Amino acid sequence: MDWTALKLTLALAFSTTSILLLLGLPVAAWLAFTRSRWRYVVEAVVALPLVLPPTVLGFYLLWGMGPRSVVGGYYHQFTGSTLPFTFPGIVIASVLYNLPFAIRPFTSALAAVDRRLIEAAWCLGVSRFETFARVTLPLAWRGILTGLVLTFAHTIGEFGVILMVGGNVPGITRTLSMAVYDDVQALRYDAAAATSLWMLGFSLVTLVFVQTLDRGRGSR
Amino acid sequence: MWSRFVRQVFLSLDDQSVGTTRCCSTGVVLWVALFLTGCQPAATQLGPNSTNQSSASDANSEVAVTETGDSAHPAASGTVRIAAASDLRFAFEELAKEFARIEPQIELQVTFGSSGAFFAQLSNEAPFDLFLSADIDFPRKLIAQGQGIANSEFTYGVGELVLWVRNDSPLKPQEGGMRVLADPRAAKIAIANPDHAPYGRAAVAALKSLELYESVKDRLVLAENVSQAVQWVDTGAADVGLVAASLVTAPALRDKGDSFVVPADSYPPLVQGGVILNWAKAPGAAERFRVFLMSEAGQAILNRYGIRNQNG
Incomplete structure (x- = not known):
């Protein structure tokens, strides 16, 4: 078992999940309640990583984050380092790659909240923001938690994008899935088997947890 | 895998748009999500049945070189499936062009990747006829494992x-x-x-x-x-x-x-070697390509691309 890779993978998963909670909730709330026709476009963009091969995303990221791109250039100016092959670089990649895994469950959970309760709160003079924080969110917590767990789990298993922009640096970008890949390529089957078994167990536990959440919601 | 993948996604999109009636749509979305997570490890799948080599590694790419011409030498024909070290990527284009001129009835299908990665795949009988490694040790090991045709190893450059x-x-x-x-x-x-x-x-x-x-x-x-x-x-x-x-x-x-x-x-010299695999479907055609690589014309091309002849 590669402990450095495990620590790094957990750090990546926590960062990605927290960022997507902050970034994803406003987007999901907008998607759930808006009647704008742009909604469908935004939904499609959010769903893109489900259909786009990781290689395509990785290719765009490599170009978009490189020192000769606009974003990469500014980043280089301010921090003196480049984004590819760094931890912030793979966090950005995995946030983009996990957009649908967070925002889609968030959106359906928020949309499923009884509209009458929200409107009742408004009628009682509670502000929109406070209604969201004190009525909508508490009612939608299961779906939000589901999104977070899925994002976390999916980040743990991320491979293609990391292969494209990671650079396989131990302790910085070599995640568990990369470690398994390397071990298999180098015929270290024992090491690969140990890591794989750990990941299998983790994934199974996560799925059982998500299913329990889902079941709980159905019988509410 | 892809068609299933896409179908699942569209099913989920469908469900999402009709599923405004409360919570049930998330279930489906989740399942799709789980499906996708489950698909990831398949990217490194090894084994004799992995026919889609480009999916065997995200970084491998596939170039199919197809030539149709009148068959001057009916003796050897067919498709040679080649696993080639990625340092051959550019030289191979020229090699293939020249080979197609000499042996128009033989088709070459090449996949590029790292030699060690190919060695791991070939140890699991990946469907290739010929392995062009950047390191002669890998072909030798394949022969030692009984997977390469004995004495078919050759050194094509440094x-x-x-x-x-x-x-x-x-x-x-x-x-x-x-x-x-x-x-x-x-x-x-x-x-x-x-x-x-x-x-x-x-x-x-x-x-x-x-x-x-x-x-x-x-x-x-x-x-x-x-x-x-x-x-x-x-x-x-x-x-x-x-x-x-x-x-x-x-x-x-x-x-x-x-x-x-x-x-x-x-550094130890990068002696580049190749081997014809036991399970080659077109061993005769693979042999023709090997002969071409070792010929003056083949060696001249390799030389031009910085892969020197072993004795020069």
Whole structure:
């Protein structure tokens, strides 16, 4: 078992999940309640990583984050380092790659909240923001938690994008899935088997947890 | 896998749009999500039945070279499936063109990747006829494992390691040589993964014998194979690379960067060898390609791409 890779993978998963909670909730709330026709476009963009091969995303990221791109250039100016092959670089990649895994469950959970309760709160003079924080969110917590767990789990298993922009640096970008890949390529089957078994167990536990959440919601 | 993948996604999109009636749609979305997560490990699938080699590794790419012509030599025909070290990527285009002229009835289907990765796949009987490795040890091991045709191993050249930077780089390898690696502006140094890529192994050996390894090891980034390392330098993602001469001297890259030849005595020679696999479907055609590689014409092309003849 590669402990450095495990620590790094957990750090990546926590960062990605927290960022997507902050970034994803406003987007999901907008998607759930808006009647704008742009909604469908935004939904499609959010769903893109489900259909786009990781290689395509990785290719765009490599170009978009490189020192000769606009974003990469500014980043280089301010921090003196480049984004590819760094931890912030793979966090950005995995946030983009996990957009649908967070925002889609968030959106359906928020949309499923009884509209009458929200409107009742408004009628009682509670502000929109406070209604969201004190009525909508508490009612939608299961779906939000589901999104977070899925994002976390999916980040743990991320491979293609990391292969494209990671650079396989131990302790910085070599995640568990990369470690398994390397071990298999180098015929270290024992090491690969140990890591794989750990990941299998983790994934199974996560799925059982998500299913329990889902079941709980159905019988509410 | 892809059609299922896409269908699942569209099913989920459908469900999402009708599923405004409360919660049930999430269930489906989740299942799709789980499905996708489940699909990821398949990307490294090994085994005799993995016919789709381009999915065997995200970094491998496939080029099918098809030529139709009148069959002058009906003796050997068919499709030769070749697993080739990625330092051959550019040289191969020319080799294939020339070979198609001589043997128009033989079709070549080539997949590029790191030799070690191919060795792992071939140890599981990946469906190839011919393996062109960047390191003769891998073909020898395959024969020892009883998977390569005995005595079919051959040495087709010796690879060369170079230090390569882009033209607009502040690093000047033609003045500083290997010392440019000590420059802090060489923030990211791209090499192939020494775990399974011969050029990566050679790069690490050279860095160690030149006593540079300790000072650069935290700046190394490891590519899946040597052509990914080149690509990282080319896109500017990495500042300098220790890569195959055969790639950066090719017309596609020749004018885009500066290189410095890593002293040949600083790493074990990259003797490039090949082998015909036991389960080859077209062993005769594979043999023809081997003969062509070793012929004057084949060797001349390889030589032009920086893969030197063993005795020259």
